[in-house]
Amino acid sequence: MELSAEIKREMYWMMLLARRVDERAWVLHRQGKIAFHISGIGHEAAQVGAAFALRRGYDWVTPYYRDLALMTALGYSPTDFMLSLMGKAAEPSSGGRQMPSHWSLRTANAVSHSAPVATQTIHASGIGLAIKLRKEDKVVLTTIGEGSTSQGEWYEGVNWAAVHRLPVIFIVQNNQYAISVPPEMQMAVPSSADKACGLGLPGEMVDGTDVFAVFAAVSKAVERARKGEGPSLIETRMYRITPHSSDDDDRTYRTREEVEENKKRDPLLMARTLLEKEGLLTIAQIDEMEAKAKQMVDEAVKAAEAAPYPAPEDAAFPVYAEEVRRG
Amino acid sequence: MAEITLIEAIRQAMDEELARDENVFIVGEDVGQRGGVFRATVGLFEKYGGERVIDSPLAEASIVGVGIGAALYGMRPICEIQFADFIHPAFNQIINEAAKMCYRSNGEWTVPMVIRAPYGGGIGGGLYHSQSLEGLFTHTPGLKVVVPSSPYDAKGLLKSAVRDPNPVLFFEPKKGYRLIKGEVPEGEFTVPIGPANVTRAGSDLTVFSYGMMHHYTLQAAETVAKEGIDVEVVDLRTLYPVDRDTILKSVRKTGKALIVHEDNLTGGYGGEIAAIIAEGAFSDLDAPVRRLAGPDVPAVPFSHPMQDWFMLNPAKIAEAIRQLARY
Numbered sequence: 001m002e003l004s005a006e007i008k009r010e011m012y013w014m015m016l017l018a019r020r021v022d023e024r025a026w027v028l029h030r031q032g033k034i035a036f037h038i039s040g041i042g043h044e045a046a047q048v049g050a051a052f053a054l055r056r057g058y059d060w061v062t063p064y065y066r067d068l069a070l071m072t073a074l075g076y077s078p079t080d081f082m083l084s085l086m087g088k089a090a091e092p093s094s095g096g097r098q099m100p101s102h103w104s105l106r107t108a109n110a111v112s113h114s115a116p117v118a119t120q121t122i123h124a125s126g127i128g129l130a131i132k133l134r135k136e137d138k139v140v141l142t143t144i145g146e147g148s149t150s151q152g153e154w155y156e157g158v159n160w161a162a163v164h165r166l167p168v169i170f171i172v173q174n175n176q177y178a179i180s181v182p183p184e185m186q187m188a189v190p191s192s193a194d195k196a197c198g199l200g201l202p203g204e205m206v207d208g209t210d211v212f213a214v215f216a217a218v219s220k221a222v223e224r225a226r227k228g229e230g231p232s233l234i235e236t237r238m239y240r241i242t243p244h245s246s247d248d249d250d251r252t253y254r255t256r257e258e259v260e261e262n263k264k265r266d267p268l269l270m271a272r273t274l275l276e277k278e279g280l281l282t283i284a285q286i287d288e289m290e291a292k293a294k295q296m297v298d299e300a301v302k303a304a305e306a307a308p309y310p311a312p313e314d315a316a317f318p319v320y321a322e323e324v325r326r327g
Numbered sequence: 328m329a330e331i332t333l334i335e336a337i338r339q340a341m342d343e344e345l346a347r348d349e350n351v352f353i354v355g356e357d358v359g360q361r362g363g364v365f366r367a368t369v370g371l372f373e374k375y376g377g378e379r380v381i382d383s384p385l386a387e388a389s390i391v392g393v394g395i396g397a398a399l400y401g402m403r404p405i406c407e408i409q410f411a412d413f414i415h416p417a418f419n420q421i422i423n424e425a426a427k428m429c430y431r432s433n434g435e436w437t438v439p440m441v442i443r444a445p446y447g448g449g450i451g452g453g454l455y456h457s458q459s460l461e462g463l464f465t466h467t468p469g470l471k472v473v474v475p476s477s478p479y480d481a482k483g484l485l486k487s488a489v490r491d492p493n494p495v496l497f498f499e500p501k502k503g504y505r506l507i508k509g510e511v512p513e514g515e516f517t518v519p520i521g522p523a524n525v526t527r528a529g530s531d532l533t534v535f536s537y538g539m540m541h542h543y544t545l546q547a548a549e550t551v552a553k554e555g556i557d558v559e560v561v562d563l564r565t566l567y568p569v570d571r572d573t574i575l576k577s578v579r580k581t582g583k584a585l586i587v588h589e590d591n592l593t594g595g596y597g598g599e600i601a602a603i604i605a606e607g608a609f610s611d612l613d614a615p616v617r618r619l620a621g622p623d624v625p626a627v628p629f630s631h632p633m634q635d636w637f638m639l640n641p642a643k644i645a646e647a648i649r650q651l652a653r654y
Binding site for chain 2: 060062092093094095097098102104106111112114116119122123124125126127128129130131133152153156157159160163317318319320321322323324325
């Protein structure tokens with residue numbers, strides 16, 4: 001599918017907004033205003049490229065914790081994220097129950113997930129099964145880090161989708177590190193996409209720093225899935241520019257030189273260069289986007305700081321569906 | 328009214344629920360053409376087809392995880408774990424995912440599903456076809472744990488479980504599948520999840536049990552009745568959330584309590600019942616609360632003399648009743 005200039009700019013905007021939100025989270029952490037942040041910096045191209053390949057709000061997503069840009073593209077706002085970082089009541093994923101970046105957004109069909117990795121892979125196949133049973137044309141997109149493809153539950157989930165030809169797109173975000181452990185300690189194949197061969201579905205590796213390349217690959221997989229031709233596995237490859245989380249010190253396992261070298265392939269920079277070269281993005285437009293992002297993030301922080309915490313006794317609910325209070 | 332076996336009651340419940348609600352489907356190992364290794368689903372594959380009675384790949388985490396995904400989408404899966412002993416690979420999906428979904432998403436997502444698992448020994452099944460595992464799951468808010476002991480309850484409780492908006496773990500006493508028979512009315516009825524059942528009124532002491540052990544307890548109560556001991560028997564039926572009121576009411580009446588279960592003694596479910604009684608009816612007790620349970624060895628051995636040593640039976644229960652009655 002050929003993308004219009006407008007859509008391309010919108011994709012850049014989503015990446016930029018997610019980046020500025022993410023950066024502010026690090027600042028808030030250093031200021032002692034929040035307790036924890038897990039970052040998606042370096043992942044924006046893969047996530048925004050994948051999101052734009054979906055019919056957002058119609059298709060389903062089972063995400064993982066590094067998906068700030070994906071969730072932003074699905075409608076999770078900077079204010080939502082700031083509320084989450086501060087554990088405020090109005091945070092939409094869990095009402096302050098879960099740590100930040102443990103997403104859920106019912107309005108976007110983005111399913112709640114936990115911290116033990118690869119559990120969401122099987123859920124994606126279950127959703128895919130339900131879609132198939134109801135003979136609908138929706139698809140499910142699920143994301144994961146490359147280290148988590150070592151989990152048995154990941155294989156079980158992908159296998160299910162392959163056996164039953166379910167409309168699922170398995171996206172691996174290979175950022176070269178599972179906290180501190182490199183891919184060669186996770187798998188004996190050069191890419192997690194190679195695992196598809198043994199499970200009986202198409203596997204493809206794509207440059208995860210190129211938002212348009214990811215969009216093209218995922219669009220193809222979505223089309224296959226929607227036509228009932230089954231699941232696909234796509235490894236998007238990028239570099240995790242930040243430490244694993246605000247509690248990690250990446251100087252214990254990688255050099256500053258390595259990080260600096262990889263920043264040259266910062267996906268935001270890559271998209272900007274490409275769009276400028278194509279004449280689709282001017283300096284004035286970028287300045288405007290930056291100003292807008294800064295304003296949105298400023299307002300989000302202000303709104304979240306002013307927002308109330310949950311009442312302590314709300315921690316008692318809702319354990320069972322009967323206790324859910326709507327509206 | 329027809330007299331049917333426990334497993335026939337379970338099959339009837341699934342048949343009627345499949346007919347009632349097109350969102351209901353069965354997934355598990357060998358549940359399709361084979362009709363289940365215990366024949367619980369026999370005839371359902373022929374009647375409802377392979378899309379609603381699905382043979383799963385041999386991977387328990389995915390049986391539960393796919394069920395969760397489908398339930399999130401609005402389906403009503405009945406997941407079969409072939410033997411409770413094989414449930415451990417799915418532990419993560421049950422405890423971390425199904426049970427926590429409603430709470431962690433502040434009620435945005437719920438998991439209406441049933442996990443059926445045949446449990447218990449005395450069938451020559453050795454360590455891995457005999458386990459009683461309720462103690463591992465009755466520590467989990469968000470999950471409901473049900474153990475029927477009669478065909479009537481099995482059918483009524485399973486139908487309630489299918490309609491329940493929460494994950495329900497349904498442990499079936501497999502030794503009783505064909506051994507336990509009882510009258511079950513034709514047509515629609517349900518038994519609510521929650522209330523315990525006083526299955527024999529008595530005045531000297533109360534025995535609390537469930538599943539196969541409840542069946543044996545009724546036999547033991549008849550034996551000691553001939554010796555002049557008048558036993559009240561309570562079938563707990565729903566282990567979580569437990570019916571405290573019925574437990575305390577009975578102990579206040581009889582003044583003595585014996586808890587019987589096949590699962591290991593230490594850290595077992597009986598400890599919780601003993602604690603409820605100690606906290607709520609201490610001044611009504613005429614004797615220490617007693618527990619009769621499986622021995623603290625890893626699981627049931629295969630060889631018959633050793634299996635018999637492990638297993639409780641009506642004679643052992645009768646002896647424990649006599650001892651408590653003499654106190």
